[in-house]
Amino acid sequence: MSRPKINRSVLKPPMFTEFKPVGVPSRILSQTFLSLDEYEAFRLADHLGFGHEEASEEMNISRSTFTRLIEQARKKVAGMLINGNILTIEGGNIHFRKNTIRCNSCGHTFIIDINANIVKCPECNSDSLQNFAGNFGHGRCCRGRNR
């Protein structure tokens, strides 16, 4: 019997989703997929310097799950740097707590609660907005699923 999946908590969507060595044709490179939960583990431990205990609480997962995620994430990021793999961030069993919005008209970029409904840029009133959580297929599904 498989255990029910518990959605992992990711604070906000990444700003960049694809990394590739400059000047090398894609067809000769290997592609690696970093899931959003691996990304979040890497961000918390190696970018912000969280301990495993603190980071696993932040993501709403067990320490052993966190340890597995961070090991996978480091292996993939190392493969990107050393072997020149293309790294694409996508997928993962997660929901976001916050969203990032960028205005296509003035470039203003801001963070909102995942539950907030924003239809216009607070700086220039444009309604042409880029929704980062939406680009990962998230938004409504995340509501009420996280702290």
Ligand SMILES: [Zn+2]
């Ligand atoms: Zn704007």
Ligand SMILES: [Zn+2]
């Ligand atoms: Zn979601």
